[in-house]
Amino acid sequence: xxxxxxxxxxxxxxxxxxxxxxxxxxxxxxxxxxxxxxxxxxxxxxxxxxxxxxxxxxxxxxxxxxxxxxxxxxxxxxxxxxxxxxxxxxxxxxxxxxxxxxxxxxxxxxxxxxxxxxxxxxxxxxxxxxxxxxxxxxxxxxxxxxxxxxxxxxxxxxxxxxxxxxxxxxxxxxxxxxxxxxxxxxxxxxxxxxxxxxxxxxxxxxxxxxxxxxxxxxxxxxxxxxxxxxxxxxxxxxxxxxxxxxxxxxxxxxxxxxxxxxxxxxxxxxxxxxxxxxxxxxxxxxxxxxxxxxxxxxxxxxxxxxxxxxxxxx
Ligand code: UDP
Numbered sequence: 001x002x003x004x005x006x007x008x009x010x011x012x013x014x015x016x017x018x019x020x021x022x023x024x025x026x027x028x029x030x031x032x033x034x035x036x037x038x039x040x041x042x043x044x045x046x047x048x049x050x051x052x053x054x055x056x057x058x059x060x061x062x063x064x065x066x067x068x069x070x071x072x073x074x075x076x077x078x079x080x081x082x083x084x085x086x087x088x089x090x091x092x093x094x095x096x097x098x099x100x101x102x103x104x105x106x107x108x109x110x111x112x113x114x115x116x117x118x119x120x121x122x123x124x125x126x127x128x129x130x131x132x133x134x135x136x137x138x139x140x141x142x143x144x145x146x147x148x149x150x151x152x153x154x155x156x157x158x159x160x161x162x163x164x165x166x167x168x169x170x171x172x173x174x175x176x177x178x179x180x181x182x183x184x185x186x187x188x189x190x191x192x193x194x195x196x197x198x199x200x201x202x203x204x205x206x207x208x209x210x211x212x213x214x215x216x217x218x219x220x221x222x223x224x225x226x227x228x229x230x231x232x233x234x235x236x237x238x239x240x241x242x243x244x245x246x247x248x249x250x251x252x253x254x255x256x257x258x259x260x261x262x263x264x265x266x267x268x269x270x271x272x273x274x275x276x277x278x279x280x281x282x283x284x285x286x287x288x289x290x291x292x293x294x295x296x297x298x299x300x301x302x303x304x305x306x307x308x309x310x311x312x313x314x
Contacts, residue, residue: 006031007070010033012041016039019223020032031070032053034057035058060102063102080148081184114171115173116159120175120241124140126138131278137149140273172235172237176279177217178222197263199308204255206248206252207274210248213245216251218299220295228290239284241282245278252265
């Protein structure tokens with residue numbers, strides 16, 4: 001069988017690098033594109049010598065040119081934590097819009113299958129709970145998170161337009177909060193923040209009342225869902241996430257328990273437009289992809305905590 005080739009934008013990032021691992025392990029050729037603004041070479045260093053792996057330092061908001069025939073394009077490039085996209089508002093808007101356009105252009109040229117990493121943020125601060133794919137969302141277009149939310153909403157719209165107009169086989173994964181090894185300790189999200197804090201015996205910073213909810217999916221479950229979606233016949237968006245919902249206070253208690261550290265909580269202001277409740281309805285993923293997350297939060301957190309511990313002491 002001829003070796004298949006996949007281009008992964010954001011391939012040096014948290015999820016992108018795990019996707020690179022998946023495809024290399026399955027004998028694909030991988031082009032990993034990343035401008036390393038939020039990605040990190042350490043995530044893919046172990047792949048650099050592999051004959052099937054090529055890293056290209058490139059900002060996908062600019063035209064993408066590759067020498068080879070491509071079979072799949074997975075568009076994962078974007079700052080993805082609220083702290084990062086607040087620091088990088090214009091690059092975030094550009095990679096979600098121009099970057100998606102360029103990635104779709106690469107798909108069109110190669111007649112390649114395309115998968116967009118979309119997000120639960122397209123639901124904004126949702127008024128419907130849990131969130132089903134049919135919900136249109138509640139986004140503040142001009143708020144600080146709008147740069148990410150609207151870029152991803154545009155990305156979904158242009159993906160469907162390429163599917164309808166150019167008959168590209170496109171997939172849209174709406175990714176809910178995901179965690180695991182290779183997150184950046186300073187990306188500002190709740191998982192690395194709390195892990196950094198317990199590892200340094202600092203109080204856990206709870207934003208707002210801590211009664212807002214999230215549900216956390218372990219990265220390997222997420223990657224499994226993405227691959228199933230890529231191999232499915234679906235072209236409409238699919239929620240991929242863990243439906244076990246926790247308040248941030250419950251989550252902080254769990255981190256204390258897993259780490260065995262008796263740290264205190266400090267309360268800090270809630271960031272603007274922080275969603276109050278978030279939980280995916282994964283009915284479609286279950287029924288059509290036969291997918292549901294398997295990793296319990298406690299288990300995944302224990303592995304993630306020890307990974308960060310090693311990474312910090314390196
Ligand atoms: N959060 C918190 N303390 C922190 C970081 C985040 O209480 O140190 C809260 C944040 O306000 C939000 C939730 O945790 O309600 C998840 O935030 P994160 O930045 O991980 O991602 P989001 O789901 O908001 O995109």
